Amino acid sequence: MKKAIIICCLWITGAFCSFAQSSRVDSLVQIVKLHPNDTIGSNALLGLVSEFLRVDFDKAKLYAFQAISLTDSLHHLNGLSASYLYLVALYQNSGRQDSARHYLGQLQMLAEANSSNWKLTANYNQSAGLYYKNQGDVKKALPYLLENLKFAKLNSEGTAGLYLNIGNAYFNLSDYRNAMHYHLEGLVTFEKVNSLRGQSFCLQSLGNDLFHLGQFELSKKYYQQAMKLKEQLNDKRGLITTWSGAGDVYKELMQYGLSEKYYLQAIAASREMKLPGEEMRARFQIGLLYKRMKKFDLARQNIDRSLVLAKQMGDSTGSAKARSELVGIALVEQSQKDDENTLVASLKTVTEAGDRNGEMVEYGRLSEYYALNGQYKKAFEYVKKYDQLKDEIEGVEVLLELRELEGQYQTEKKEREIELLKKDQELQALALDRERANVTIIAVVLASVVLTGFLLVNRYRVVARAKRTIEMERMRNAIARDLHDDIGSTLSSINIMSQLALKENNGHAGQYFQSIHEHSSKIMESMSDIVWSINPNNDSLEQVLVKMKEFAAEILEPKGIAFSFQGIDEVKNIELASEKRKNVFLIFKEAINNAAKYSNASEIVIQVAGQNGNIIFSISDNGNGFDPEKVKPGNGLKNMEVRAKSLLGALSRTSAVGSGTQISFEFPVT
Structure with a gap:
């Protein structure tokens, strides 16, 4: 029963969030219709791109092109820059690297031509940083992101997003100390601005940090929090990365069934949303799972597909890792011993890209290769390199510092909650005091109202009586004036004409009687008008x-x-x-x-x-x-x-x- 209630509540929450998103989309579409040729309409179009960016790439692109057309005609440079930024991300995530590079170039030219506009420079830095990070060239990406710190505004959603991206870059360099620092900064800032989507991203990234430090149970906690928020927000794209992360955790916890389930969910959703980059990562990880389960055919099949997708994406690091892993599978199967060049090339690629975790993996794979080929001296050298780098990345000192960072975040969070609780208690006390004062005031006011009401009713009666008297007097005066002006003068004329008619002997009496007739008709008409007007x-x-x-x-x-x-x-x-x-x-x-x-x-x-x-x-x-x-x-x-x-x-x-x-x-x- 309790489980059914929980499921029902989750369904209602999800339905509510879907409704909220649909309502926001409808509102933005209506704004575009009402403002087809001004900056209000262009900002609404950019809002629609943001709404569909994680749900429907085709619609997001459609609105992005509409935004470019409108912002360009309005010479709205900030809006045009934002449109280019969105298209770089859209094309890169859908595997169309040439188009992504084209719009990154457009963004760069726009920023350089308007160097006094810091927002254009910030947009270019952000887009370039994310582009090169997704290309696997994190060393090239990081300076762009760090430069944007000088444009950051305290406690803003944009700054929180920048912290998140910098943390992700350090994560890809296996610098987990800095990665976790920036991810926690991002999480705290997103909490301050009440951005649930931003919080879900940071929780996901913290799960990644802790996973690579071997803190699997703690990592699982953050992944579960991220998954809950993304389901609440109906963030389909975000759920793909969370499912992949959950698959990694359950793989290390040796719960292979759950791990496979989450990987397959990520692959299916990636294919549905046409996200080759996400499918590449999920395919690679499930390949590692099948390798561990000794299902080598499935492992090779998925890593082969990962290699194809990495080439399509232009991801040199992803390609190198996939080739190296295929050699690793062959080593485990002991089916071939001649892939030294592939492993050395893969080591060189990940080292140049700054991927220290990948470098550590390649040291381990080379040591395994040389051991299988009887070259024990070389194998021992690579084992030492592996251990040395592992100690640098996952050493006790690093773990303690990261534990301290995570504990500090939790402590500050509890302190904020306690502070809020104290404020709530103070507000409740103030509300109680106000309520008591209000009761006294209401009693006094009620007595005053009764007295005032009595006086007002009495005054109203007096005023109404006076008004009726005045109105009656006015009506009497008006009737008297009308009778005097319209009827009195006419009756006088009739009286004069009747006397003339009686004295007239020359045959003109008929004319006087005709005038009398006309005047009497006029009197009747006037009387009718007067009677009609006062009815x-x-x-x-x-x-x-x-x-x-x-x-x-x-x-x-x-x-x-x-x-x-x-x-x-x-x-x-x-x-x-x-x-x-x-x-x-x-x-x-x-x-x-x-x-x-x-x-x-x-x-x-x-x-x-x-x-x-x-x-x-x-x-x-x-x-x-x-x-x-x-x-x-x-x-x-x-x-x-x-x-x-x-x-x-x-x-x-x-x-x-x-x-x-x-x-x-x-x-x-x-």
Whole structure:
């Protein structure tokens, strides 16, 4: 049951990390789409290269070429340099050495042409160091990496990566003291910046250091930690090297079944990801395993394949080791005794490359060769060289120093954990004090809130009552003003005209009665408008638009003028106070009346729109139009402007002879 729970937890963790990576890739792709022509997009492309570098080489190359095209067009030199750096690594790891050298040359020319830009120099040094290290020429690689220390920034991920690469270079020179020093520096820095991927690389490298010093159990611990992190990160390429390392450890612990399992996993994954360099190393190591198990056919078959891949990669050290090992297999089988030249050439190659561990192996193989051929003096000389170099590399002094380094790291790590624990305890104590203080404050605040709430509610009632009184007073004044202005003056006119009609004896009484009829109709219309404006059922702009349509139909249809409303659905749910509704309608009414009387138009378009909290009305006709400079505005237009100002808005008029007229007014909703 417990095992099932652990497996389930690991599966969930892996699924979560895969989701996180997928989510990051999706985010970067979206950024590229939104920024196809700027540095934000180019940086996102480089991020995609980094994401696929350890998962899918083909996709990584595709994004790298896109990044080169964009950074070159933008003259973004740092981005272009990073693109070249990625392509060197991609082509070298996939066995295409000519292409890798080409882009390394491009990187060098870019750095030399812009010598004042330290980032370009740092990128070239990093790329050259890793290129020559992977070529097996570690002596040539190390100076490039060490030079980059002067560009290093404290506690940064880039500096941690530099420590890791320098440590790996010293490891290939069999200088395990310096290798472990830089690997531990890298691990501590990666922990400080919380980079799990970087930590997994350093744990792997520390496992390698300890393995070559014969500390197999301690080495296994670091490999297992590295494997756990890489599985969590879904780092397929990283797992290949960890599986190979685990195979080495279990081989030395004589657990050959587990060793073979991990080697075969590494070979299968290398072939799947098209990584000839990783396959070469795994093939060579499993060949050594089969040799130890006395399965010589399988040993020769895998080391032969390792030799082919080393030649393909241009790895002279790998080729020399494979040839030497084939001779070693033949020596064990005692099937041939004439390969002295091959062994001497292999010794020369690994010595020139600075591979001291490989040099030690070749001394042992030559001593074995000469012993089998009866040349005991030479055999004894190479045994002494083997023992002397082994003592230098794996001596007690070195082991003690490396044990001290590893112990110091563990001690510092525990001290950091204790310090964090103390800080957590202090924070918890502070949180408890704050919680007690908060309880007191909350009690006081709660009492204050209750009292304040009571006062506010009481004040709100008073203010609301006052507001209602003021609003009622305003409405009464507005109704009185409208009755006086619109209806009172009209009733006075009717009274005068009726008296004239009664006294008139010359046959013109009919004209007075007609005027009375017109004025009374106007009164009825005004009364209707007043009643409509104060009716709360008409508060929405939709009701205003309905009344506008009715009025437009009443005025324009008898004259044969077509009309249409546009944009109603956009604003129909907006509510307006009665005063605003009345002014909006009266402005519209005046505009329609003017168009009907003077424009000779055949069509009128009324547009309504909402924009930035404002409402915009536009009444356009296709009539005669007029020259605004020659026609002075009458009372109707002045009234419209006054009403627009009372709405806290503005009114504009546009017209030209033969081009129709447009009246627009805009006002805020609130």
